[in-house]
Amino acid sequence: MPLFINRDQxxxxxxxxxxxxxxxxxxxxxxxxxxxxxxHLRLAECAGRLRREHEGDKKAEDHHQLQRKIFQTSLVKLHTQVQAVKQVLSEVFAVYVSSASELEEQSKQLLQKVKQASSHLNDHNGEELLNLQARVAALERSLEEERERCRGEKQKRKEIHNTLVELRGNIRVHCRVRPVLHFDHVQTSTCGSGSASTEPVIHAISDDTVSVTCLKTGMPVQQKMFELERVHGPEDSQEVVFKEVKCLLTxxxxxxxxxxxxxxxTGSGKTHTMMGSQSLKAKSGMLQESQEGIIPKAAAELFRLISEKPAESHTVELSVMxxxxxEVYDLLARDEQGNAVGQRxxxxxxxxxASQVxxxxxxxxxxxxEIMQILSGVLKLRAQCPTLIHADSSRSHLVVSLTISTKSPDALALAHSLQRAKKDMKSSTCKQWWSPRCRRANPPSRHSADELTVSPASSPCSSPALSPCPSPRNSISVTPFRTKLQLVDLAGSECVGMTGLSGxxxxxxxxxxxxxxxxxxxxxxxAEQRPxxxxxxxxxxxxxQDTIGGDSKLLVMLCVSPTxxxxTESLQSLAFGTRARQVQKERLQRKTNTHKVI
Structure with a gap:
């Protein structure tokens, strides 16, 4: 069967x-x-970039050429200036050479004149030179005599000063009337209405008398007078107040x-009088000199007095309680971490x-x-509580103690001389030895005081077989005497009703x-001399006890408010000061170095 093909398909x-x-x-x-x-676009971009780079290179080359021209011009100018400086230096050097030759010639002439003058003086003024030397020696002897006399006068001044302080009284009472402050304007039922409560009724009428005007409703005005050793008014500065305290530090x-x-x-100015104004750099412990209180000024005066006695050895120790x-608290005590804590x-x-802590x-x-730095660090530990009178009322008594240990140069010299005598006796051999304690030994005819102190090892009687008596003491120690300065800022003496506290x-x-x-x-x-x-x-x-009893000296600074x-509180403070003035303490006895022979 034949195959059919569709050509159109x-x-x-x-x-x-x-x-x-x-x-x-x-x-x-x-x-x-x-x-x-x-x-094409990329080609155009590359062409433009090449064109711009070419133009930039051309500009840079032009710029470099311009800079090169400027540099060459500057270099030419500098070269010209250098040539001018060289010329000036050559001229200066020529002047220097001529001046040096002239100075050398003049120095030779001066040396010749000095030699001629010295020979002339040696020939004609020898006697005058001897006279001048004699006068210098006489002036040195006179200066030494004046120094000896000055030392004697200083000793007399010290005795007269202590006698004067004793005549003024071992207990002295000063009063300071502060100015009217903002919290004095608070009206109370006892002050009446109006501005009568802010009018000052306490006045410093003289340097030693303060007057108090008592105003009572239905009663005639009463005027009371208080006589003290010194009275400071509101206008008196810190320096004036300390000037009356300064004499005691001697x-x-x-x-x-x-x-x-x-x-x-509280609020009468105690802390301001003792410490100064706390609003001025209180954290660093540094106050303006005009605002410093008794404590910083007394510390500065104490070290100034110590610096005037370099021959003596002084040691100052601070304690704050x-x-x-x-209860007594030690404000300088520290815990295991080194922080300041108050310990009982x-x-x-x-x-x-004597009292001891x-x-x-x-x-x-x-x-x-150093004292003010330490105090600024521990004052924050002090107990405080706000009251109706003051927002930072201190509720404790602050006691700042400075203990001064003094070694007299006379005592040290005596101890050293005795020690030297002992060494001399050790090096020498003595056939007969005598002790001040030995009653059976015959003392030699001539012995100095230093030769009497001999060590047992240098004596023939040092052994029990040779010594019929006990041996003397073998060493000498000088015990320094210790004095104490206690600066006390007491707590407020107001009654309970004035504070407004409860509980x-x-x-x-x-x-x-x-x-x-x-x-x-x-x-x-x-005052009553009770037993x-x-x-x-x-x-x-x-x-x-050590500083208010016995033969110590006490100064009470009464701080009163004027309104x-x-x-009532001001009258109570003045009555306290009057009672303190009646104290007749025992006669002052100066502490001296004790020589212990051991």
């Missing part, structure tokens, strides 16, 4: 294939045209204990009758700034008032 299929190939070719043509256009190095305490109600709720201490009485922390100090805070007020009453009782017992003085009734009086609002 074959042709149609071929046409379809050709059309497909044609479409592929057209698409390929489009792609090539696109690539050609992209290549006796401190002479061997007398000294206590300066500020007494008064707080009497709070009738006891007060005991030694066999000699066992385990108390002492910090050696070398100047007043547990009343116990603080009670302890403060009882300690101040104990202080008043001690002064009363001293028993109740120092141990309070930790405060027990702690201050009628606090007149």
């Amino acid at each position: 074959i042709v149609a299929h071929q046409v379809h294939l050709l059309e497909h190939k044609l479409r592929n070719k057209e698409e390929r043509i489009l792609e090539l045209e696109t690539e050609n256009a992209i290549l 006796s401190l190095l002479d061997g007398y204990n000294l206590c300066i305490m500020a007494y008064g109600q 707080e009497v709070y709720n009738n 201490r006891d007060v005991v009485t030694t066999s000699s009758g 066992p385990n108390l922390t002492y910090e050696p100090v070398c100047n007043a700034s 547990a805070a009343l116990w603080e007020v009670s302890c403060i008032n009882r300690s101040l009453s104990a202080l008043s009782d001690v002064l009363g017992a001293l 028993h003085v109740p120092y141990r009734n309070s930790k405060l009086t027990h702690l201050l 009628h609002r606090f007149i």
Whole structure:
């Protein structure tokens, strides 16, 4: 059976294939045209870049040529200047050579003139030179005599000064009336209405008298006068107040204990008088000199007095204590981490009758700034509580003690001479030895005081077989005398009603008032010369026993408020000062070095 072929289908299929190939070719043509256009664009970019680079290279070359021209011009100018400087230097050198030759010639002429003058003086003024030497020797002898006389006058001045302080009284009472402050304007029922409560009723009418005007409803006006050693008005500065205290510090190095305490109600200016203004750089312990209180000024004056006695050896130690709720706290004590913490201490009485605080922390100090730095770090530990009178009222008594140990040069010289005598006796052999304790030995006819102190090893009687008597002591020690300066900022003496406190805070007020009453009782017992003085009734009086009793010197600074609002507290403070003035203490006895022969 023959195969039937449809030619139309074959042709149609071929046409379809050709059309497909044609479409592929057209698409390929489009792609090539696109690539050609992209290549043309890239070619144009490269041509532009080459053109720009060529232009930039041309500009850079022009710039370099311009700089080269400028540099060449500058170099020519510098070369010209160097040539000019060389010319000037050659001229200067020529002047220098001529001047040097002239100076050398003049120096030779001067040397010849000096030789001629010296020979002339040796020939004609020899006697005048001898006379001048004799006058210089006479002036040196006169200067030494004046120095000896000055030392004697200093000793007399010291004795007269101590006598003057003794005549003024071992207990001195000063009063300071502060100015009117902002909290004085608070009206109370006792002050009446209006501005009468802010008017000052306490005035310093003279250097030693204070006047108090008592105003009571329905009663005539009463005027009370109080006489004290010194009265400071509101206009007196810190420097004027310290000037009256300064004279007492001289006796401190002479061997007398000294206590300066500020007494008064809260807000009367005790802390300002003792420490100074706390608002001025209190953190660093540095205050303006005009605002410094008694404590920083007394520390500075103490070290100034020590510097004037270089022949003596002085050591100053600081201790800071707080009497709070009738307990003594050591504010310089530190915990295991080295932080300052107040630790409770006891007060005991030694066999000699002096008060002592066992385990108390002492910090050696070398100047007043160290003292203020230490105080600024521990004052934040002091107990404080806001009251109706003051926002930062201190609820404890602050006691700053400076202990001064002094070694006299006379005692040291005596000890050294005795030690030298002992060495001399050791090196020499003596056939007969005599001891001051030996009653059976015959003393030699001539012996100096130093030869009497001999060590047992240098004597024939040092062994039991040869010595019929005990051996003398073999060494000498000089015990320095210790004096104490106690600076006390007492807590407020106001009554409970003035504080406005309640609850547990009343116990603080009670302890403060009882300690101040104990202080008043001690002064009363001293004034009446009772056989028993109740120092141990309070930790405060027990702690201050060495400086308020015996032959020590005490200065009480009464701080009073001027307005009628606090007149009751001010009268109580003035009455306390009047009672303290009546104390007649025993005659002062200076502490001296003790020579212990061991």
